[in-house]
Amino acid sequence: xxxxxxxxxxxxxxxxxxxxxxxxxxxxxxxxxxxxxxxxxxxxxxxxxxxxxxxxxxxxxxxxxxxxxxxxxxxxxxxxxxxxxxxxxxxxxxxxxxxxxxxx
Amino acid sequence: xxxxxxxxxxxxxxxxxxxxxxxxxxxxxxxxxxxxxxxxxxxxxxxxxxxxxxxxxxxxxxxxxxxxxxxxxxxxxxxxxxxx
Numbered sequence: 111x112x113x114x115x116x117x118x119x120x121x122x123x124x125x126x127x128x129x130x131x132x133x134x135x136x137x138x139x140x141x142x143x144x145x146x147x148x149x150x151x152x153x154x155x156x157x158x159x160x161x162x163x164x165x166x167x168x169x170x171x172x173x174x175x176x177x178x179x180x181x182x183x184x185x186x187x188x189x190x191x192x193x194x195x196x197x198x199x200x201x202x203x204x205x206x207x208x209x210x211x212x213x214x
Numbered sequence: 215x216x217x218x219x220x221x222x223x224x225x226x227x228x229x230x231x232x233x234x235x236x237x238x239x240x241x242x243x244x245x246x247x248x249x250x251x252x253x254x255x256x257x258x259x260x261x262x263x264x265x266x267x268x269x270x271x272x273x274x275x276x277x278x279x280x281x282x283x284x285x286x287x288x289x290x291x292x293x294x295x296x297x298x
Binding site: 180198 | 259283
């Protein structure tokens with residue numbers, strides 16, 4: 111039995127190159143981890159990721175967690191693929207892997 | 215769970231070449247773990263970390279492990295990026 115909004119999550123992440131589910135918006139993050147993920151994306155050349163504020167929509171937040179089976183936000187998607195949260199995105203950027211995925 | 219038990223749990227199910235654990239708060243429930251394993255070869259980092267989380271699912275669910283910060287490496291990645 112899957113959450114009725116799971117298809118909405120899938121639609122958003124597949125329709126956009128870079129999507130970040132976060133607390134607040136990319137312009138005004140409401141949490142340090144979300145802010146750091148946004149700044150890492152910026153450092154990787156993504157000035158304007160598509161942001162979704164989970165604080166504004168509890169149902170969508172639940173659907174997101176069900177879709178990725180990942181317990182925390184932020185959650186970053188690139189080309190429809192779930193990449194990870196703040197720590198993973200940061201580490202992948204430091205290893206150059208994030209840039210590789212963005213180029214491909 | 216103390217650090218030796220945590221290490222043993224991670225080693226038990228992994229052909230892990232290196233397992234480092236740090237108790238971040240001194241309360242044995244906030245951990246930083248570094249795991250190097252050839253089992254991570256060809257997997258995205260998120261999948262590597264899911265493997266660790268799966269090993270510790272019971273402890274995470276019961277909140278015995280309250281926070282888990284992970285760094286995962288294949289042996290090749292570890293020689294390149296591990297010693298920062």
